[in-house]
Amino acid sequence: MLETLSPKIIFAIASVFVSAVLLIYFAWRTIVTANWYKKGVDFYQAEDYEAAETAFRNCIAMNSTNDAVHLLLGDTLMRQGKVEDAIAQFQEVIRRAPKRADAYLRLSNAYMRQEQRAAAIEQLELARNILRKQRQINEAARVSRLLDKLK
Structure with missing residues (x-):
């Protein structure tokens, strides 16, 4: 056959x-x-x-390309006090998806936990700028108010 x-x-x-x-x-x-x-x-x-x-x-x-999972892993690591490992996860998301404002916000929070105020403020400013470009006005305003309190 x-x-x-x-x-x-x-x-x-x-x-x-x-x-x-x-x-x-x-x-x-x-x-x-x-x-x-x-x-x-x-x-x-x-x-x-x-x-x-x-x-x-x-x-x-x-x-390995699912940004949401990297963010959740970062949040999980933060809850365990593994701030350096969390920072690496947030930075990985930013490297791959630089327009993800939530990654910058989480990274800012991690820097605040490490008492790196200047680095935290820088990440908040980047997040605010992204939110403005994405026309998420309310979220950008919320970040601006937070920046005003930190400065």
Whole structure:
């Protein structure tokens, strides 16, 4: 039977098979990542920050480009007093997505925890500028009021 199949048909069958395998693989990765994310959020809400950290790190191991998970991991690390590690997470998000004002706000908070007032103010100013450009006027005004208190 195989000798009667043309190379085109064999190629088509192989292409369909490879596509199906890849589809199954990516679907599995998506499901596993979503499960780790949900576990991390559940642990965070239950204030089990060590378990949340593990879940978020597992999620990042499956998909390192999810900025929301990096921010949540940073928040989790902050809750555990691991400020340097949290700063690294926030900076990673800023490096990849420089228009994420929430990353600058979180980074500012981390710097305040380290009593690095000037660095915190700088991050707040960057966040405010981004919020203004994104026409999030109320949020920008809130950050401006915070800056006025800090200066």
